[in-house]
Amino acid sequence: MVALRPLLLLCFFACVSSSFFGGAAAAPKKATKKVAKKVAKKAPVKVKKAPVKKTPVKKAGSFSPDTDIGVTPPLGLFDPLGFLSRGPDAYRRYQEIEIKHGRLSMAACLGVIVTEAGIKFPGYISLSQDLTFDAIPGSLDGAYFGVPLAGWAQIVALIAALDIAVFRQDPEYPAGDVVQDLPIEWVRYDDPEVKAFKLNAERNNGRAAMLGILGMISHTALGQDALFPIISK
Numbered sequence: 001m002v003a004l005r006p007l008l009l010l011c012f013f014a015c016v017s018s019s020f021f022g023g024a025a026a027a028p029k030k031a032t033k034k035v036a037k038k039v040a041k042k043a044p045v046k047v048k049k050a051p052v053k054k055t056p057v058k059k060a061g062s063f064s065p066d067t068d069i070g071v072t073p074p075l076g077l078f079d080p081l082g083f084l085s086r087g088p089d090a091y092r093r094y095q096e097i098e099i100k101h102g103r104l105s106m107a108a109c110l111g112v113i114v115t116e117a118g119i120k121f122p123g124y125i126s127l128s129q130d131l132t133f134d135a136i137p138g139s140l141d142g143a144y145f146g147v148p149l150a151g152w153a154q155i156v157a158l159i160a161a162l163d164i165a166v167f168r169q170d171p172e173y174p175a176g177d178v179v180q181d182l183p184i185e186w187v188r189y190d191d192p193e194v195k196a197f198k199l200n201a202e203r204n205n206g207r208a209a210m211l212g213i214l215g216m217i218s219h220t221a222l223g224q225d226a227l228f229p230i231i232s233k
Contacts (some may be wrong), residue, residue, distance in 0.1 A: 065091060069196065070098070070203040095175035100163075102206015108213045112140055112226055125151060140216055140226040176202075 065084055071077050084091060115138040125133050126148050136146035147155075167178035176199075179186045189195035216226035224230075 069199045070095075072200050072204060092171075092175060096169050099176040099203070099206065101210055102203065104159075105209035105213045106206055109209045109216070111143075112213075112216055115139075115143060116225075116227055140220040 065071065065079075066077050083094060118138060120136070120138070121133040123133065125131050125136065129148060131146075131148070136142060166182070169175070169178055170180055173180055189198060219229040220226050222229070
């Protein structure tokens with residue numbers, strides 16, 4: 001019995017020490033839980049604030065055609081068919097089409113004026129048919145029916161190649177800016193007022209040229225001269 005007392009004392013001391021140090025080790029677990037809860041509560045607050053900062057960027061994509069290039073007096077913003085209601089993408093596409101047709105119409109009107117004035121290319125337009133440029137009449141109908149079909153096919157293929165491969169429209173550039181990074185000495189205007197004036201002049205001249213070439217085609221279809229329908233016949 002005497003030998004058992006030291007053993008019992010040792011067991012009792014071991015139980016007390018284990019319970020004492022075990023309770024001390026449990027304390028940090030509670031602290032970690034509290035810290036984890038605090039971090040979990042702060043995380044959703046940061047996520048909710050992120051979309052609030054990005055909302056003004058989305059609103060900046062709106063377009064205002066009232067002050068755009070081509071809106072000039074006396075008509076101002078003229079949209080009787082309501083094309084602007086189709087959105088900014090359709091509006092951008094209409095701008096590109098208008099500029100392209102205007103430039104082609106200006107070239108067509110100039111071509112009619114030059115050919116009717118008697119200015120023509122030298123040489124042959126078709127070697128197989130022994131046809132020279134001088135043999136083609138300078139009128140609009142003479143050029144249309146005088147040029148061989150193979151010549152018209154080459155003209156259309158050249159314009160299509162220039163439009164698709166060379167002077168292609170990049171969506172990142174303004175409408176009508178098809179030169180971009182080509183090695184061409186294109187005129188650029190640093191003054192915003194001068195640039196706006198030049199672009200408006202091009203747009204209005206293109207509109208006038210579209211009406212002009214339609215009038216020339218109508219005069220020719222009615223049997224009159226393209227430029228002077230009243231005094232021709």
